[in-house]
Amino acid sequence: METKEQAVSSVGERIKKSVAEALSRLKIEGVTFVLEHPDSLIHGDYFTNAAMAAAKKIHKSPRDLAEKIVAEMRDNCPEEIEKIEIAGAGFINFSLSSKFFADSIENILSHSDSFGRGDSLSGQKIMVEYTDPNIFKPFHIGHLMSNAIGESISRIIQFQGADIIRACYPSDVGLHIAKAVWGYLKNEKNAPLLNDSLGKKVEFLGDAYVSGSEAYEKSEQSKKEIDSLNEKIFEKGDEKINSIYDNGKKWSTEHFEEIYECLGTKFDVFIYESEVAEKGKRITNELVEKSVFEKSEGAIIFNGEKFGLHKRVFVTSRGLPTYEAKELGLNLKKFEMFPDITSSMIITGNEQNDYFKVLIKALSLINEKIGNSTRHIGHGMMRFASGKMSSRTGNVITAEKLISEIQKLVMQKIEGRKIPVEKKKAISQSVAVGAIKYSILRQSTGSDICFDQSKSVSFEGDSGPYLQYSYARADSVMRNAEARKISLSTKVPAGWRVTDLEKTLYRFPEEVLRASAENEPHHVTTYLIDLAGIFNGWYAREKIIDADDGNAGYRLALAKSFMAVMKNGLFLLGIQSPTEM
Structure with a gap:
């Protein structure tokens, strides 16, 4: 016999099957x-x-x-259907x-804690490479965009039963x-x-x-010196250069770890570019x-033009791997380290889309399984009033600076609230990260983002803080009910009219499944923002806590x-669920 859980999760499939049987x-067969x-x-x-298509x-x-x-369905439809109506030119509506x-x-x-989980990817081991x-x-x-998208996709497909390996390159x-x-x-x-x-x-x-980048563009002598340094770093034969390199790598890595902790990311594996350079060069030569x-012309290239793509240099005329x-x-090493992975996803900016088409084609010619199992997902750019940011000229907006600026705006919003200072700092960081992540994830992955700082921290409307505030509001309701000794009840009161909240909550697993199938977190953000609006409207109309009202428990x-739904949804976006704001 089908359980309540199974009936709820499969109702859409049951209705569709009933329509097909009718x-x-x-x-009438073969109708899509x-x-x-x-x-x-x-x-x-x-x-x-169905009627219009047929x-x-x-x-x-x-x-x-x-x-x-x-007429065919009335005596043969799923028991969950209460009403069937025809609308417009032939649409069929089900209540x-x-x-x-x-x-x-x-x-x-x-x-x-598990509501929304599925098993569509059960048995699959998927590596997701992001941030880099x-x-x-x-x-x-x-890097912040790649991290937000990669972490969310990792959580969403993990929620569908996949075994996830988070990788950073x-x-x-x-x-x-x-x-x-x-x-x-x-x-x-002036070295530190x-x-x-660490800062x-x-x-x-x-x-x-920045100094080296500018010199490389402006001075031919500096360009020669930097090119020579590049070879020395690769060859590792100069002790002084090696020492500077080792210190710089250590400082950078420690700094990145601080950011990962702030963003809620914990990678399973790091594969550094230096670890795969010789391997890539050797394979290319072979x-x-x-x-x-x-x-x-002395270099080694992949002639992508044979496949409708473009040429790429893999080893320079000076013998250096590109x-x-x-x-x-790297991609061959991934499958050596984890031979049982079923697919490998790479998340970068979409300016690399054409590059990855060439790379994946080359991979497929070397190892068809690896090529077919590797997928690139290109994301858009975050833009401000000054246009696309660049690190070549020093006009760079760091993730740390952006989080800090948004955190200040959040602190201004909660300044007058009776919350301990240290807790305010923790909340403001959580909300700032949520504001940025939501802004990144609220639209399709390949789209550019025009980031608006003031809108991103709004506690009302289309923002991450609005979702977090809605969760905190519901938590406050539950705490107040507990203080007043009003108990929760799942028994439906007599004469109860089903609310829009109930009509929306059950849909969460469908949206998670869709987000997983399309690798598009924006399906979750769209659902959550609609759900929050419905909850807050219901909260404004209803007196939820009333000891004398028999409906209070329900x-x-x-x-x-x-x-429960909001917390799980925010988790999938990599956003925390604060109980106070």
Whole structure:
């Protein structure tokens, strides 16, 4: 016998199956139709275009066919359906029963921590690579975007039963390192001391990189010196250069760890660029003879033009592996380290989309399984009034600075509240991170973001803090009820009219499944913002805590269910759920 949990989670599938069976009884086969939630709850809980899709195929009136489908379904539809109506030119609307919604509330409360989990990816091991900062350079908002998206996608697909390996590929060799080391050497007399703060050390590295980057563009002599340094760093034959490099890498890595902790990310594996450079170079050289790569003017290239792509250099004419060769080594090493992974996802800015098409094609020619199992997801850019940020000119907005600025705005909002100072600091950081992450995740992954600082910290409307505030408000309701000794009850009061809150809460698992299938966290953010609006509207209209009201216990059940769904949803976005704001 089907449990309440199974009935609630499968109701959409059951309705769709019932519609298909009705069409079959009408001798109409092979029709593709959708079953979705309507934009407005006044049109029911689900609707289908089955009659319109089928009518087009058999050249009949959609509305007439809808009536026949409904007639076929009346005695054969799932018991959760309370009402079926025909609307417009032939849409069929379904309204669920009050018993279904009562069961859904029980289901949420009995599985509060796991509500929304699924098994669509059960048995799969998926590596997700994201963030990928550069040592000696600031952790900028591009890295912050990759981190927010990668962490959220990791949590969402893990919620669907996948075994997740979080991977980070920090760049610790290359021209940017040489530029920073050059800048370090030119200003060595002002280099930080061992007992200086980590912040001072990281700031010095950032300034050194800017100095070297500018010199590389403006001076031919400096360019030659930096190119020479690049080779020395790669060869590791100069003790002084090695010492500067080791210190800089240590400072950068420690700084990045502080940021990861703030963002709520814990990587399972770090694979550094230096670890795969020689491997990538060796493989590239070996595969010249097998025609995967070819020589061109002393360099080794992949001729992507043969596949409708573009050419990329993998080994330079000076014998140095490019980022492409290193990336090749990296992706082959991933499957050596974890031979049982079923897929590997790489999340970077979408300016690398074409680059990854070439790389994945090269991978597929070397190892078809690895190539077919590797996917790149390109995200948009975060833009401000001044346009796209850049770390080459020093006009860089670091993740640390952005979080700090947003945290100040949050502190201003909660300044007058009776909360201990240390707790205010913790709340303000949590809300600041939530504000930034929500702004990144609220729209499709590939879209650019125009970040508005003041809107991002609004406690009303389309923002992360609004979701967190809604959760804190519900928690306050539950604490007040406990203080007044009013108990929660899942028993539906006599004469109860199903609310929009109940009609929305049960949909959460569907949205998580959709977000997982499409690797798009914005499905979760859209759902949560709608849910928060419905909860706050209900909160404003209803007197939830009233010891003399027989409905109070069930209202508390709804508030508690809202908390469970909101907490799980915020978790999937990598956002904390504060109980005070």
